[in-house]
Amino acid sequence: MSVNIENLSPQELAALIKRANSRRKVLAKRKPAxxxxxxxxxxxxxxxxxxxxxxxxxxxxxxxxxxxxKARKAAKGRSTGKVPPKYRNPTNEKDTWTGRGRQPRWVAAEIAKGRKLEEFLIK
Known part of the structure; x- marks a missing residue:
């Protein structure tokens, strides 16, 4: 935490010093790690x-x-690992999508034009 003490009023500075001293006492009582x-x-x-x-x-x-x-994710029922892509952009072969998560813009744009998602399946 960084505090700019230049902008503090005398009351705020006194309160900060009091809090810092009480925190130092608490830390001094601790045993070494x-x-x-x-x-x-x-x-x-x-x-x-x-x-x-x-x-x-x-x-x-x-x-x-x-x-x-990995253990936490598996415990939640989520699978881990990479998933191969299921869909490919016909205009740009490098654009692929696994079918998980939010649809890429190219998929959303094509569906908005009236095309079906099945048209982009990788065979």
Missing amino acids: AQTKAAVAKVLKSAGWTFEELYGKAGGGSVAAAAPK
Whole structure:
């Protein structure tokens, strides 16, 4: 967070200093991260787990990142991996579409002209 202290009034500056000092006191009471991590590792070891088994690579981030993205997506019922294109633009062979997500502009334009989506299927 960046605060421009040049534009603060004396009251706002005093309030900011008070908040900063209280935050410094809270942080000073914390144990060092390495000490806390060692304590957690000790508890996990006594339970038969490793940090990596529960949270992935050590230091890999927060608890929210515990499950890999692929596992989370698969759990939601979504398939992963690349899907081959199903539709091709007849005027530009490089334009393709898998049929997933929002229609590309070329598909929407052709359908607006009265053509059917099935006409663009790749055989």
